[in-house]
Amino acid sequence: MDTPDHILVVDDDRELRNLLVQVLGSHGFRVSAAADGRQMRSLLATSQPDLVVLDLMLPGEDGLSLCRDLRAKAGDGLPILMLTARAEETDRVVGLELGADDYLTKPFAARELVARIRAILRRTRSLPPNLARGDASRALAFEGWVLDTQARHLVDTAGVVVSLTGAEYRLLRVLLDHPQRVLNRDQLLDLTQGREAEAFDRSIDLLVSRLRQRLRDDARDPRYIKTVRNEGYVFCAAVQPQAVAA
Numbered sequence: 500m501d502t503p504d505h506i507l508v509v510d511d512d513r514e515l516r517n518l519l520v521q522v523l524g525s526h527g528f529r530v531s532a533a534a535d536g537r538q539m540r541s542l543l544a545t546s547q548p549d550l551v552v553l554d555l556m557l558p559g560e561d562g563l564s565l566c567r568d569l570r571a572k573a574g575d576g577l578p579i580l581m582l583t584a585r586a587e588e589t590d591r592v593v594g595l596e597l598g599a600d601d602y603l604t605k606p607f608a609a610r611e612l613v614a615r616i617r618a619i620l621r622r623t624r625s626l627p628p629n630l631a632r633g634d635a636s637r638a639l640a641f642e643g644w645v646l647d648t649q650a651r652h653l654v655d656t657a658g659v660v661v662s663l664t665g666a667e668y669r670l671l672r673v674l675l676d677h678p679q680r681v682l683n684r685d686q687l688l689d690l691t692q693g694r695e696a697e698a699f700d701r702s703i704d705l706l707v708s709r710l711r712q713r714l715r716d717d718a719r720d721p722r723y724i725k726t727v728r729n730e731g732y733v734f735c736a737a738v739q740p741q742a743v744a745a
Contacts, residue, residue, distance in 0.1 A: 503527055505530075505550075506550050506616065507530075508531070509534075509538075509554060510554040510557075517532075520532050523613070535557055535559055536565050549578070553565060553579055554581075554583075555583040562583075570662075578600045579600055581602040582602075641675065643655075646672065648672065675738050678736065679735070681731050687703045711723075722735070723735060
C-alpha cells in the first residue's frame with residue numbers, strides 16, 4: 500500500500516488550521532500542523548513532509564521570511580504552497596520570487612487547495628515528457644557551467660553547487676534543451692508546467708529573473724538569457740552534452 504503524502508500546514512488561525520487538517524486528511528493526506536515558525540521547525544526536525552502549506556501572515560516570523568529560510572535550507576526538495584489573505588499582485592510576486600511553488604488567496608475552496616497540492620506534487624516528482632531524455636546520466640554544459648540532469652543541480656565555473664528550486668531547474672533545463680531558439684511565455688509554461696494549474700501571468704518573468712540571479716547574469720545586459728521584445732526569451736550560449744561519472 501502506498502504511503503500517503505505528508506503535508507505540513509503552517510497557519511496561526513487555529514480554526515482554519517484544524518479545518519485544513521480535516522479536509523486534507525479526508526482526501527488521503529497525512530497532515531501535521533504548526534501555528535508559527537518555531538513549531539514548524541520543531542516538526543521539520545523530526546519528520547520530512549512532502550509539501551508545506553504556508554500562511555503569509557504569521558506572528559513573529561512571517562511566511563515570506565519562513566519561505567526564504569526553507570528554500571535556503573531545503574533547496575527544491577520541499578515544495579511550498581503559499582496562502583495569503585491579500586489579493587495584491589505585489590504579495591504574489593514576492594512569494595514567487597522567494598521560491599514558493601504556487602500561491603492561493605483566501606478565502607479558497609477546499610477542492611481548489613487539494614487540486615493545487617496534487618498538481619505541485621506531480622510537477623516536482625516528474626519531468627514533463629518533453630524533458631525526458633534517453634540518456635539520464637548526462638549533463639548540459641555552457642561556458643564553464645554544468646547542469647547535472649541526474650542530480651538536478653547546477654555547478655558554477657568554480658565548481659560550486661548552486662541551489663535551484665524545482666521551477667528554476669525545469670526552466671533552465673528547457674532553455675538548455677532549446678538553445679538559440681526564441682520561446683514565448685506560453686511555450687515556456689507548457690514545457691515547464693504542462694498547464695496543470697492556471698499559472699500567474701508573470702510567473703515565467705519572475706522565474707527568468709530568479710534564474711538570471713543564480714547565473715549572475717546582468718538583466719540589463721544578459722549574457723545567457725536574453726529577452727526578445729514582444730516575443731519571449733532565448734538562451735544565447737552554446738550548450739554541449741556531457742557524460743556524468745557514475
